[in-house]
Amino acid sequence: RRRVIAQAFGNLNPRQLEGVLTTEGPLLLLAGAGSGKTTVLIHRIANLLRYGRGADAQEVPDHITEEDVRFLAEYVEKTAPDEWETSRANLLCALEPAAPWQVIAITFTNKAAGELKQRLEEKIGPDARDVWAATFHSACVRILRRDIEKLGFPASFTIYDTDDSLRVIKECLKELNMDDKAFQPRTVLGYISRAKDEMLLAQAYLDQCKAKGDFRLQKIANVYLAYEKKLWAAGALDFDDIILHTVRLLQGFDDVRTYYQRKFRYVLIDEYQDTNHLQYLLAALLAGGQKNICVVGDDDQSIYRFRGATIENILSFEQEYQNARVIRLEQNYRSTGNILEAANAVIRNNRGRKGKNLWTDHGEGEKVQFYTAGNEREEGMYVATQLLRAYGEGKQWRDCAVLYRMNALSNQIEMALKSNSIPYRVVGGFRFFERAEVKDMLSYLCVIHNPQDDLRLLRVVNNPPRGIGAKTMEHARGIAAQEGRSLWDVLSNAGQIPALKKAAPKFQTFVDLIRSMQRLAEEVDLPTFYETLIQASGYGEMLSAKTDHESKSRLENIHELSSSISGYLEHAEDPSLGGFLDEVALYTDLDSVEEADNCVTLMTMHAAKGLEFPVVFTVGMEEGVFPGFRAIGEEEELEEERRLCYVALTRAKERLYLTCAAQRMLFGRTSANLPSRFVQEIPAERVQAGGKIRRPQQELLSDTGWSGEERFSQVQRPAAPQPAWPSGTRAAPAAYRKPAPKAQPMLDLRKGDMVRHSAFGTGMVLTVQSMGGDALLEVAFDNVGTKRMMLKAASQFMT
Ligand code: ATP
Ligand code: MG
Numbered sequence: 001r002r003r004v005i006a007q008a009f010g011n012l013n014p015r016q017l018e019g020v021l022t023t024e025g026p027l028l029l030l031a032g033a034g035s036g037k038t039t040v041l042i043h044r045i046a047n048l049l050r051y052g053r054g055a056d057a058q059e060v061p062d063h064i065t066e067e068d069v070r071f072l073a074e075y076v077e078k079t080a081p082d083e084w085e086t087s088r089a090n091l092l093c094a095l096e097p098a099a100p101w102q103v104i105a106i107t108f109t110n111k112a113a114g115e116l117k118q119r120l121e122e123k124i125g126p127d128a129r130d131v132w133a134a135t136f137h138s139a140c141v142r143i144l145r146r147d148i149e150k151l152g153f154p155a156s157f158t159i160y161d162t163d164d165s166l167r168v169i170k171e172c173l174k175e176l177n178m179d180d181k182a183f184q185p186r187t188v189l190g191y192i193s194r195a196k197d198e199m200l201l202a203q204a205y206l207d208q209c210k211a212k213g214d215f216r217l218q219k220i221a222n223v224y225l226a227y228e229k230k231l232w233a234a235g236a237l238d239f240d241d242i243i244l245h246t247v248r249l250l251q252g253f254d255d256v257r258t259y260y261q262r263k264f265r266y267v268l269i270d271e272y273q274d275t276n277h278l279q280y281l282l283a284a285l286l287a288g289g290q291k292n293i294c295v296v297g298d299d300d301q302s303i304y305r306f307r308g309a310t311i312e313n314i315l316s317f318e319q320e321y322q323n324a325r326v327i328r329l330e331q332n333y334r335s336t337g338n339i340l341e342a343a344n345a346v347i348r349n350n351r352g353r354k355g356k357n358l359w360t361d362h363g364e365g366e367k368v369q370f371y372t373a374g375n376e377r378e379e380g381m382y383v384a385t386q387l388l389r390a391y392g393e394g395k396q397w398r399d400c401a402v403l404y405r406m407n408a409l410s411n412q413i414e415m416a417l418k419s420n421s422i423p424y425r426v427v428g429g430f431r432f433f434e435r436a437e438v439k440d441m442l443s444y445l446c447v448i449h450n451p452q453d454d455l456r457l458l459r460v461v462n463n464p465p466r467g468i469g470a471k472t473m474e475h476a477r478g479i480a481a482q483e484g485r486s487l488w489d490v491l492s493n494a495g496q497i498p499a500l501k502k503a504a505p506k507f508q509t510f511v512d513l514i515r516s517m518q519r520l521a522e523e524v525d526l527p528t529f530y531e532t533l534i535q536a537s538g539y540g541e542m543l544s545a546k547t548d549h550e551s552k553s554r555l556e557n558i559h560e561l562s563s564s565i566s567g568y569l570e571h572a573e574d575p576s577l578g579g580f581l582d583e584v585a586l587y588t589d590l591d592s593v594e595e596a597d598n599c600v601t602l603m604t605m606h607a608a609k610g611l612e613f614p615v616v617f618t619v620g621m622e623e624g625v626f627p628g629f630r631a632i633g634e635e636e637e638l639e640e641e642r643r644l645c646y647v648a649l650t651r652a653k654e655r656l657y658l659t660c661a662a663q664r665m666l667f668g669r670t671s672a673n674l675p676s677r678f679v680q681e682i683p684a685e686r687v688q689a690g691g692k693i694r695r696p697q698q699e700l701l702s703d704t705g706w707s708g709e710e711r712f713s714q715v716q717r718p719a720a721p722q723p724a725w726p727s728g729t730r731a732a733p734a735a736y737r738k739p740a741p742k743a744q745p746m747l748d749l750r751k752g753d754m755v756r757h758s759a760f761g762t763g764m765v766l767t768v769q770s771m772g773g774d775a776l777l778e779v780a781f782d783n784v785g786t787k788r789m790m791l792k793a794a795s796q797f798m799t
Helices: 002-009 014-021 037-050 066-079 090-092 110-124 126-130 136-151 161-175 185-197 202-213 215-234 238-254 256-264 275-287 337-346 376-392 407-419 436-449 454-461 469-484 485-490 498-523 526-536 537-542 547-572 577-585 635-649 791-795
Strands: 027-031 104-105 132-135 158-160 237-238 266-269 293-297 324-328 368-375 398-403 425-428 600-605 613-618 652-666 669-671 687-691 756-758 761-771 775-782 784-790
Touching: 014 037, 014 376, 027 037, 037 104, 037 110, 037 266, 037 293, 066 158, 066 398, 066 425, 104 110, 104 136, 104 454, 110 126, 110 132, 126 537, 132 136, 136 238, 136 256, 136 275, 158 161, 158 238, 158 577, 161 185, 161 215, 161 237, 161 454, 185 238, 185 652, 202 669, 215 237, 215 454, 215 613, 237 238, 238 275, 238 635, 256 275, 266 275, 275 293, 275 324, 337 368, 337 635, 337 652, 368 376, 376 398, 376 407, 376 652, 407 425, 407 436, 407 600, 436 454, 436 498, 436 526, 436 537, 436 547, 436 577, 454 469, 454 485, 469 485, 498 526, 498 577, 526 537, 526 547, 547 577, 547 791, 613 635, 756 775, 784 791
Parallel strands: 027 293, 027 324, 104 132, 104 266, 158 237, 266 293, 368 652, 368 687, 398 600, 398 613, 425 600, 613 652
Antiparallel strands: 652 669, 756 761, 761 775, 775 784
């Protein structure tokens, strides 16, 4: 038993332990990056399930022996002699443990939720499965499926992702004869989203805009009205609706609210700094009964302001919950001293923050590497070089991550990694579920599940071609809109509609297909059903009839969707087609980091939140890129960018690289950017600078202790294109002051040559194929198998 207790609390520090054991009442855990907030959250749930309540208990229940109490007393005394605010007796008494279904833990990504479940299961066994560990969205979908009919929506509502929403907006703009240049769909959707965050439905929003007398806003409100109508007709909810309607449901229906408030004895929320107003309301509603709400967050890591997240939620927690206990953690367990100090120094420049300083006892570690490349290609090569170096030193690929401000920066990095045979995975790029063919198959599934879904129906009705022309469809849509019916309704009764009579048999084929698939769905398991659909719809045949490479890979992709279905079946509690579609719909771009494969992770800084890696690269550290142009001169935006920088730097455990390029081609334009101000905010003694050092430009240097040659020097670079340098070499143009090492000559390799690669070891060259001034090598290495790499890139690692 003692061992069990000791294990349960692991090696938590006194403050963390307090967070775990103070189970009752509102609790705010406010602490910097890597201080163990998420760790506390997980231990806390384990503790609730195993030992139950801590504070306020008068009696020691039977299942706690005296020996347990003594052990805990000693343990607490040893670790936290005077710091407890709760009396020891209170602390040590345990009441009945919570049942798993009484606990709801909300995290930011599906991945984080899955991880939480997994870690809990390791700790306490299969009971953990009944804990509601979910994202805001998936928790809400679960609540809505049970009760949304009270709000007039069908329980089988469909979920529209951002892409779907944008399409609907475009349609609305067209119908309203509004120019989609003047009213960009994304901007309009942003307005609608913000209105929803204030709980304004379309009519209320329109009234508000009229009251303000703002003509442009009124036009946007009209789009909102049309948009709302379309979603209503299709029985669809967008991402914001999911939260909005849950809040409306809980506010408007006492029985529903009471049910959940009784059910959830404990509410826990990670990354609370990134909640928006609606999510805040939701959390307060769920926890409204017993007020056992524990929120965890860091005001310095609030990076979703652009989506309406408000730091106020965290800053005003103490006012909101009068008797809230606040625990601050200050020890960072993640990073070395140099990395942590670099991050601390950057964030210190923000004004709007609750100050705090993290420390670590990990030692100073390596200095932060700052590298200035000539251009983005060289930057990519530098990253590849350093990755190979780390690999050669025994790091795994999965230990490394490359972070960037925006997806567009990943291309050159990808190319460099590819040409060096470094395995990698891009998170949130062009994702599997966004591929056209996958969306097509998913649309079939959606229509089978809910035929009222006009948007998805339109996508597949003539795909593969069934001889239904665009004009005919336009006609059918017109009729549906006029009569307020769904397209499905119109298509399945086309025989009775004179204007559609001619096309009726073709529509009938489609309607029959959907109906027969609906019947099949009742009879067979999901994977069988899906494989049948591929054939029955004619989609599979359409692809297999083509011989080009593209069609082949599309065919593979639609079959690959089966693996997603199987994956879903493995972990779903009560698997169904609807459940699978929900899961896919909620699979946001923050997710899909899979650890199974050993490869380098490439992702945006936003997606990296909450994660950690031994080796981290942050690329594109330039003014105009990060911070972006729009943030420069805008104090609030700049502070948000700086928080993002703090998030990025604090992902690193042991080694941190910052890179920038003297000249960069981005979005088709070449520009010469100065190194990011964030880099300059890091004290010089924490940094080792390399690459193309340039002359200092005094007025641009902040006063952070850079001196003389040590300063990161910079001059405005000529906008003229640089001469092409053999990629991967460090040769610097003469225009730069620092004398450059000579470019390494390319190796002359032939089939059968033995080579030694600094990361992959010895191997034999299998093929050499020349390719546009470079050559593609295939080398069979003794230890790591056959790799393909570009000769120019590989030359510097090989002898
Ligand atoms: P972030 O703000 O980035 O989300 P966090 O505060 O949630 O960070 P965690 O991810 O919980 O921090 O912890 C960071 C690292 O520190 C993890 O590797 C965790 O295992 C480790 N850690 C946490 N607490 C302790 C402890 N008491 N002793 C040793 N290691 C710890
Ligand atoms: Mg965390």
